[in-house]
Amino acid sequence: xxxxxxxxxxxxxxxxxxxxxxxxxxxxxxxxxxxxxxxxxxxxxxxxxxxxxxxxxxxxxxxxxxxxxxxxxxxxxxxxxxxxxxxxxxxxxxxxxxxxxxxxxxxxxxxxxxxxxxxxxxxxxxxxxxxxxxxxxxxxxxxxxxxxxxxxxxxxxxxxxxxxxxxxxxxxxxxxxxxxxxxxxxxxxxxxxxxxxxxxxxxxxxxxxxxxxxxxxxxxxxxxxxxxxxxxxxxxxxxxxxxxxxxxxxxxxxxxxxxxxxxxxxxxxxxxxxxxxxxxxxxxxxxxxxxxxxxxxxxxxxxxxxxxxxxxxxxxxxxxxxxxxxxxxxxxxxxxxxxxxxxxxx
Numbered sequence: 001x002x003x004x005x006x007x008x009x010x011x012x013x014x015x016x017x018x019x020x021x022x023x024x025x026x027x028x029x030x031x032x033x034x035x036x037x038x039x040x041x042x043x044x045x046x047x048x049x050x051x052x053x054x055x056x057x058x059x060x061x062x063x064x065x066x067x068x069x070x071x072x073x074x075x076x077x078x079x080x081x082x083x084x085x086x087x088x089x090x091x092x093x094x095x096x097x098x099x100x101x102x103x104x105x106x107x108x109x110x111x112x113x114x115x116x117x118x119x120x121x122x123x124x125x126x127x128x129x130x131x132x133x134x135x136x137x138x139x140x141x142x143x144x145x146x147x148x149x150x151x152x153x154x155x156x157x158x159x160x161x162x163x164x165x166x167x168x169x170x171x172x173x174x175x176x177x178x179x180x181x182x183x184x185x186x187x188x189x190x191x192x193x194x195x196x197x198x199x200x201x202x203x204x205x206x207x208x209x210x211x212x213x214x215x216x217x218x219x220x221x222x223x224x225x226x227x228x229x230x231x232x233x234x235x236x237x238x239x240x241x242x243x244x245x246x247x248x249x250x251x252x253x254x255x256x257x258x259x260x261x262x263x264x265x266x267x268x269x270x271x272x273x274x275x276x277x278x279x280x281x282x283x284x285x286x287x288x289x290x291x292x293x294x295x296x297x298x299x300x301x302x303x304x305x306x307x308x309x310x311x312x313x314x315x316x317x318x319x320x321x322x323x324x325x326x327x328x329x330x331x332x333x334x335x336x337x338x339x340x341x342x343x344x345x346x
Contacts, residue, residue, distance in 0.1 A: 033315045033343075035241045036283035042213035042240060044148045044180040045103045050074030057081050063090040066112065070121070073099030073143070078110050086111040095123035097131040097175075100142045106150025114155035114187070119167060121147065125174030125205075137174055138205045144176045153185035155200070164195035166224065166231050167202030172212075174205050179214045184229070186221040194255035194263030197231025197271045199224035199247065204233055211236035211278065219244045225251030225264030226299070227271025228289070234274030241283040244269035249291040249299075254323065265292035266331065267299030268319060276306040284314045286329070296321040297329035300338075307334040315344040 053069050053076060054061035061080035069076045070093035078085075089112055095102050104121070106112075114120045123145050124130060126137035134140045147170065155169035163173065168187035170177070184200040199222035203212050212235060219242070222228035228247035230237065249271065251264020268289030272279055279300060286297045296319035300309050309332060319329030328346050332338050 033283050033285045034313055036313050038215050038240055042178065042180070042215045042238060045075065045105070045146050047075045047103065049077035052077055052079045054079040058083070058085045061085055061087050061110075063087060067091055067093045070094065070102060070104065071096050073102045075101075075103040075105065077105050078107060080110065084109040084111070086113050088113050088115055089118050089120055092119045092122050094130060095121075095143050095145055097125050097127075097133045097143060101144045101146070103146040103148070104150060105148050108149045108181070111151040111153060113153050114168070116154045116156055116188075117158070118155065119157050119160070119169070119171060120152050120155040121145075121170045123172045123175060123177070139207060140174060141207045142175055144178070145172060146178045146180065147182050148180040149182070151183040151185060152187065152200070153183075155187040157189040159190055163204060164193065164197070165190055166196050166198035166227070168199050168222070168224070170201045171198075172201075172203045174207070176207050176210060177203055177212050179212070179217055181216045183217065184219045184222065188222060188228075189224040191223065191225055192251045192262035192264050193225045194251075194253070194257045196225045196264065197227035197267065199228035200230065202231050203235045206235055209236060211238045211280075214239045214242055216240070217242045219269065220246050222247040223250055225249065226255075227267040227269070229269040231267070231271045232274070232277075234277050235272075236278040237272070238280045239282070239284050243284070244286040244297070245288055247289045249293070252292045254293045265323065266294040267291060268296040270298045271295070272298075272300050273303070274307070275302060275304045277302065278307060279309045281311045281314045286314070286316045286319060288318050289329070290320045291322065293323035294321055295325060295329065295331035298331070300330070300332045300334060302334040305333065305335055308336070309334060309338040311338060311343045311345065312341040313343060317344055317346055
């Protein structure tokens with residue numbers, strides 16, 4: 001991992017000026033991103049419910065009912081009445097590793113609120129408490145977790161230090177994760193630390209290194225030491241038709257931590273680390289995010305320089321890197337240079 005004073009200055013001097021001049025003309029004068037096509041594997045699941053949360057009234061839709069439904073798995077929908085409902089989560093809903101598919105579909109009317117005290121969703125194929133299902137927990141096809149048409153707000157990782165913590169709304173290690181048409185609002189994780197990340201989502205070790213899809217989703221008001229929206233180690237992402245706004249990486253001291261600091265503060269919206277992984281941003285708007293250290297919009301470090309990043313039909317504007325960057329709002333160390341097409345980056 002780079003130290004701020006040396007790497008950032010050298011990379012900015014050697015790379016930034018020629019690369020910045022090569023970014024194509026803006027796709028939209030207003031800075032908004034046009035939608036792009038979404039492949040089948042990134043779309044919402046259309047299937048009948050196999051179980052419901054609630055019995056037709058808002059009162060019947062409880063935290064306990066959500067936790068029980070997620071543990072049982074299947075396609076989960078909600079019967080909470082005609083009006084939008086907020087379910088106050090008194091505990092984390094955890095996926096049992098013997099479940100092949102868990103689809104949580106809020107129908108556009110459900111908010112799960114962690115109340116600033118609880119992580120909302122948890123899946124970990126290497127957690128014995130959720131059941132061992134294979135001899136290779138770090139690379140297994142199931143469970144497949146799909147979160148769609150729902151709002152997750154007020155999630156907090158509870159100072160969990162497992163794998164450095166993070167994932168205030170969703171923590172996922174293993175299996176496969178997909179996020180579609182989901183709003184993340186004011187989720188957070190620990191405010192300091194060089195490796196903690198993912199105010200909203202923390203992802204590790206996906207099956208066969210397949211990418212996590214984030215489609216048609218919104219991340220706003222997140223706070224974390226690093227990566228207030230998304231964070232991962234060695235995981236690839238396809239982020240399509242989504243918005244990141246007003247998120248902040250609030251740690252300080254970078255990674256490894258500068259002497260006398262707790263570390264952190266990079267990737268206002270997105271913080272990615274590891275070796276061979278990719279990031280694709282398409283049809284996506286990232287604006288007014290802040291990092292106390294590097295990458296107000298995106299911090300991307302591929303330690304062995306095999307990782308790659310592409311930005312197309314997207315708008316990355318007004319993202320503040322208070323410490324270092326080598327593109328506007330971006331700190332990138334990977335294979336060659338990021339590619340930019342039909343995008344606004346300023």
